[in-house]
Amino acid sequence: xxxxxxxxxxxxxxxxxxxxxxxxxxxxxxxxxxxxxxxxxxxxxxxxxxxxxxxxxxxxxxxxxxxxxxxxxxxxxxxxxxxxxxxxxxxxxxxxxxxxxxxxxxxxxxxxxxxxxxxxxxxxxxxxxxxxxxxxxxxxxxxxxxxxxxxxxxxxxxxxxxxxxxxxxxxxxxxxxxxxxxxxxxxxxxxxxxxxxxxxxxxxxxxxxxxxxxxxxxxxxxxxxxxxxxxxxxxxxxxxxxxxxxxxxxxxxxxxxxxxxxxx
Amino acid sequence: xxxxxxxxxxxxxxxxxxxxxxxxxxxxxxxxxxxxxxxxxxxxxxxxxxxxxxxxxxxxxxxxxxxxxxxxxxxxxxxxxxxxxxxxxxxxxxxxxxxxxxxxxxxxxxxxxxxxxxxxxxxxxxxxxxxxxxxxxxxxxxxxxxxxxxxxxxxxxxxxxxxxxxxxxxxxxxxxxxxxxxxxxxxxxxxxxxxxxxxxxxxx
Numbered sequence: 001x002x003x004x005x006x007x008x009x010x011x012x013x014x015x016x017x018x019x020x021x022x023x024x025x026x027x028x029x030x031x032x033x034x035x036x037x038x039x040x041x042x043x044x045x046x047x048x049x050x051x052x053x054x055x056x057x058x059x060x061x062x063x064x065x066x067x068x069x070x071x072x073x074x075x076x077x078x079x080x081x082x083x084x085x086x087x088x089x090x091x092x093x094x095x096x097x098x099x100x101x102x103x104x105x106x107x108x109x110x111x112x113x114x115x116x117x118x119x120x121x122x123x124x125x126x127x128x129x130x131x132x133x134x135x136x137x138x139x140x141x142x143x144x145x146x147x148x149x150x151x152x153x154x155x156x157x158x159x160x161x162x163x164x165x166x167x168x169x170x171x172x173x174x175x176x177x178x179x180x181x182x183x184x185x186x187x188x189x190x191x192x193x194x195x196x197x198x199x200x201x202x203x204x205x206x207x208x209x210x211x212x213x214x215x216x217x218x219x220x221x222x223x224x225x226x227x228x229x230x231x232x233x234x235x236x237x238x239x240x241x242x243x244x245x246x247x248x249x250x251x252x253x254x255x256x257x258x259x260x261x262x263x264x
Numbered sequence: 265x266x267x268x269x270x271x272x273x274x275x276x277x278x279x280x281x282x283x284x285x286x287x288x289x290x291x292x293x294x295x296x297x298x299x300x301x302x303x304x305x306x307x308x309x310x311x312x313x314x315x316x317x318x319x320x321x322x323x324x325x326x327x328x329x330x331x332x333x334x335x336x337x338x339x340x341x342x343x344x345x346x347x348x349x350x351x352x353x354x355x356x357x358x359x360x361x362x363x364x365x366x367x368x369x370x371x372x373x374x375x376x377x378x379x380x381x382x383x384x385x386x387x388x389x390x391x392x393x394x395x396x397x398x399x400x401x402x403x404x405x406x407x408x409x410x411x412x413x414x415x416x417x418x419x420x421x422x423x424x425x426x427x428x429x430x431x432x433x434x435x436x437x438x439x440x441x442x443x444x445x446x447x448x449x450x451x452x453x454x455x456x457x458x459x460x461x462x463x464x465x466x467x468x
Binding site for chain 2: 102103105106109231232238241242243244245248249251252253256257259260261
């Protein structure tokens, strides 16, 4: 078991180093891309388009473009995940939600968020956000004691006790490592190369992962997922329904959401 | 003589934040009053019955049309792809996309239960555009929803909604880009027609 983990770490490191140098998504490239329409608009003399280009630069910043060389494969996994959601996850979450009152599910969610503290703490430190590391620690201590092992969330009332959560994928992002390319993971959903490695990093930082035998952490994670889904039923359906190309809609939403989380 | 630059800079320093804050106040007021009007209708117990849902929807539609500038949203969502459309196609697209967005937005807000809305601050994005932060607070979570508004012809109008960091306009733009890579504007129009018609059957 131990040897396995070490090989996994070294594997991810090699992978990471390999792709760190190969980054199609560095800000320079996207800046060039956004400046292209300006040149063409000089020729077509379209004031309208020029305005729009200015708007985009002004408000949206460089648009992160994430390549998708595995698109066909990704679309297949996307279809599988969709099927899995409607045929397994959603019915289970529905049934669970039916027999478990919402306040209880909220407490379970609080508990899981609270024990995810090591992920946030280590990544705050790695991103040199020491103040947030302190705030997060205060929150953990406060909720673990006054909040009875984290089931209650008395810290919610104090905004300074609720710094935005950091994870390993975000740490890589702040270090300037690009997304790599887009991947749809089975069961987990949208991700990128960088964030998939980040996900593995988060797993190492989660004490639950170290419980033997392996099916205990697996069961715990599955339960957490069912609980989470039961609290956000219809969120997936809503986004899917409002999309004209659901695959692209989820991809873009994921990239935008992650980009925002890195900025925070 | 020596004093003049100091006085000028003092005036500038004093004047700048005032004008900026007056503008952000305007943006914040616009979003707050619009959303509050929507909430009043949503909370009105007279519309709790299933039969009055359509009446409520009609009332909401009027308010939402004031809140959002659909032409601006369409223009931004299509971006450079507009060039591929003929004027007739563009007109039809504009109408369809407006109806599509409206129906989706109304579907979402009509499901509203007793969530609380907390208004955050407004920040200027450029000289006539601002972003207003709001938060929807439920028992289990907080959803940040920011409205981007533009001041034009002496009034504020919304041109983008950012939910959990995801800009609606940018999301649709990426979809249109993707679809129009392989398909024609006519195909996209047909897809939108199908979507809008499907949306409207259950509400009739």
